[in-house]
Amino acid sequence: MLLTITTTTPPATxxxxxxHKHPDKVQTFSLPFGSAIVFYPEATETRCSAxxxxxxxxxxxxxxxxxxxxxxxxDQYVNDRPYAASSLLCVAxxxxxxxxxxxxxxxxxxxxxxxxxxxxxxxxxxxxxxAALLRRLFEPLGYEVTAEQAGLDPSFPAxxxxxxxxxxxxxxxxxxxxxxxxxxxxxxxxDRKHYWVGDDEVEKLLRHGExxxxxxxxxxxxxxxxxKHRHSLAREALARLTADETPDxxxxxxxxxxxxAVIEETVRLNDQRTGAVIAALRAEGARRIVDxxxxxxxxxxxxxxxxxxxxxxxMDVSHRVLEIAAERLHLDRMSERxxxxxxxxxxxxxxxxxxxxxxxxxxxVEVVExxxxxxxxxxxxxxxxxxxxRSVVLTTPNVEYNARLAGLPSGRLRHRDHRxxxxxxxxxxWATRVAATHGYQVRFQPVGPEDPEVGAPTQMGVFRLGxx
Ligand code: SAH
Numbered sequence: 453m454l455l456t457i458t459t460t461t462p463p464a465t466x467x468x469x470x471x472h473k474h475p476d477k478v479q480t481f482s483l484p485f486g487s488a489i490v491f492y493p494e495a496t497e498t499r500c501s502a503x504x505x506x507x508x509x510x511x512x513x514x515x516x517x518x519x520x521x522x523x524x525x526x527d528q529y530v531n532d533r534p535y536a537a538s539s540l541l542c543v544a545x546x547x548x549x550x551x552x553x554x555x556x557x558x559x560x561x562x563x564x565x566x567x568x569x570x571x572x573x574x575x576x577x578x579x580x581x582x583a584a585l586l587r588r589l590f591e592p593l594g595y596e597v598t599a600e601q602a603g604l605d606p607s608f609p610a611x612x613x614x615x616x617x618x619x620x621x622x623x624x625x626x627x628x629x630x631x632x633x634x635x636x637x638x639x640x641x642x643d644r645k646h647y648w649v650g651d652d653e654v655e656k657l658l659r660h661g662e663x664x665x666x667x668x669x670x671x672x673x674x675x676x677x678x679x680k681h682r683h684s685l686a687r688e689a690l691a692r693l694t695a696d697e698t699p700d701x702x703x704x705x706x707x708x709x710x711x712x713a714v715i716e717e718t719v720r721l722n723d724q725r726t727g728a729v730i731a732a733l734r735a736e737g738a739r740r741i742v743d744x745x746x747x748x749x750x751x752x753x754x755x756x757x758x759x760x761x762x763x764x765x766x767m768d769v770s771h772r773v774l775e776i777a778a779e780r781l782h783l784d785r786m787s788e789r790x791x792x793x794x795x796x797x798x799x800x801x802x803x804x805x806x807x808x809x810x811x812x813x814x815x816x817v818e819v820v821e822x823x824x825x826x827x828x829x830x831x832x833x834x835x836x837x838x839x840x841x842r843s844v845v846l847t848t849p850n851v852e853y854n855a856r857l858a859g860l861p862s863g864r865l866r867h868r869d870h871r872x873x874x875x876x877x878x879x880x881x882w883a884t885r886v887a888a889t890h891g892y893q894v895r896f897q898p899v900g901p902e903d904p905e906v907g908a909p910t911q912m913g914v915f916r917l918g919x920x
Pocket of ligand 1: 802
């Protein structure tokens with residue numbers, strides 16, 4: 453698979469500065485699915501071409517990483533991925549030309565915003581929607597498009613045409629823009645992404661499309677196909693694209709950095725929380741567990757690793773997170789024995805549900821704060837009165853700790869969807885009353901680093917049926 457980028461704007465060899473790759477060198481980069489080689493077939497003052505060649509390992513794509521149980525991205529050894537431009541090329545673009553895509557050029561910053569004559573050639577681009585769609589995508593961005601459609605097999609003309617086109621795009625552009633156009637539009641034309649589409653794909657689309665997507669006449673098709681026809685994600689992306697916001701790049705950067713810090717802390721905290729919940733379940737001797745508001749199935753995955761766990765049922769109100777959970781847990785590829793241990797069901801914690809009966813323990817991890825306070829009473833009865841497992845392990849944020857979370861503006865809750873967050877006293881009061889009302893005992897445990905003043909970031913209550 454090959455992509456060449458050529459400029460004829462003198463001094464054409466400035467392309468080397470912009471791409472951060474020296475025209476005299478051949479460089480190889482290792483990627484999860486093969487390797488990428490960058491070289492310059494031509495580098496003169498008047499014309500300079502950089503080539504990105506991908507050497508895709510089709511066996512690795514099917515079998516996955518050595519030693520991994522996960523399997524690969526594809527299930528067929530014979531596929532077009534080694535030859536055709538696809539999202540694999542985009543992964544390579546962002547790995548190999550990430551600095552250029554981000555508009556950074558430390559040595560020659562003045563080059564970044566220069567519009568230069570650029571030509572990109574892709575010898576085999578699958579265009580589902582044909583050359584007409586290819587034109588509708590690139591022409592509004594200021595490219596002249598040439599496309600030559602290849603036949604399926606030259607020896608058998610009767611087989612007709614293939615989706616593969618030899619494509620040349622020519623335009624006066626900033627290099628950064630050309631790279632972001634290719635990054636977004638190649639998978640849109642291919643229309644077969646190789647990896648799962650999650651929320652971060654929306655972020656990627658918005659980031660790479662920042663300068664051009666909102667004004668593109670085909671933005672709906674682009675969002676829909678880029679997000680692999682996931683309508684809810686495409687709608688979200690479009691809503692954010694067209695939201696009437698005055699961008700303040702500095703503020704955006706500040707808030708992104710702050711978010712990153714919070715996210716890093718959250719990742720560590722998630723692991724600690726899962727560990728604490730599992731330890732509590734072991735202490736309770738629970739073998740049959742129902743995870744209420746299971747989200748993307750993080751806890752379920754950890755529970756299935758534990759041989760003493762016989763059965764796990766995950767329930768959530770969101771279809772989308774259940775789909776993600778099924779994918780993360782590889783439910784479709786599990787052995788029959790593993791499959792018998794786990795199930796995911798759609799349901800709401802606000803309605804009594806017989807499927808929740810008969811478990812040793814229920815876990816409710818970071819869920820109550822997503823419920824509207826007036827609905828808490830319904831939740832309480834569904835879990836403690838109707839399902840009534842022997843143990844309930846429940847965690848929720850400790851709002852007092854928010855002051856210690858780097859980057860969280862004061863007074864803000866930790867997540868957009870949180871309806872409230874409790875202080876330690878509020879949680880203790882709620883949990884103690886619930887336990888007393890329904891005949892449970894409750895003990896409390898902090899989770900995460902404990903601060904002498906504000907306590908730990910997460911609070912956990914472990915309820916056990918019966919008097920002490
Ligand atoms: N327990 C998971 C997810 C926490 S996020 C984890 O720790 O990773 C909160 C989850 O609660 C979301 O997946 C949300 O869809 C779910 N949720 C919110 N309201 C719910 C309700 N009424 N019934 C069931 N699940 C609910």
